Amino acid sequence: MNKHPHQIRFGQALSSHRKKQGLSQEQLAFNSGLDRSYIGGVERGERNISLINMYKLADALQIKVADFFTDADND
Amino acid sequence: MNKHPHQIRFGQALSSHRKKQGLSQEQLAFNSGLDRSYIGGVERGERNISLINMYKLADALQIKVADFFTDADND
Numbered sequence: 001m002n003k004h005p006h007q008i009r010f011g012q013a014l015s016s017h018r019k020k021q022g023l024s025q026e027q028l029a030f031n032s033g034l035d036r037s038y039i040g041g042v043e044r045g046e047r048n049i050s051l052i053n054m055y056k057l058a059d060a061l062q063i064k065v066a067d068f069f070t071d072a073d074n075d
Numbered sequence: 076m077n078k079h080p081h082q083i084r085f086g087q088a089l090s091s092h093r094k095k096q097g098l099s100q101e102q103l104a105f106n107s108g109l110d111r112s113y114i115g116g117v118e119r120g121e122r123n124i125s126l127i128n129m130y131k132l133a134d135a136l137q138i139k140v141a142d143f144f145t146d147a148d149n150d
Contacts, residue, residue: 004127006126006127006130007126007127010126048125048126048127049125049126050123050124050125050126051081051082051085051123051124051125051129052079052081052082052123054126055081064144065144066141066144066145069139069140069141069144070141
């Protein structure tokens, strides 16, 4: 499984935002319309997520897409 | 051709950052290692760009990936 460092950091940012809101992966999947196993893969850094799916997750978390990168880019 | 509003806004942000630096699509393609026609498609809002390609473009423009969204998300 190809785990690119950028994918790992995005996954960590997604997981952190989800947990801050006390959401399970199932709840985030329901709210975003994405599959729970896909979200798990993104959080584990296994997915090269696309722009549209980033917006689906940001909208479901009521954050901005930039917020995923603000954590990730400030390492 | 499917032109999702988020793709259009990302394309506008990419084009704006590229032009601010006086780069042609060819130069950005060379610097990012991506194909010029792919970059043209992203700028026209025709591509659902992935995370890794966002980083390639941001690195080539010496900006942060969040900078693509700061413009796009502030509409």
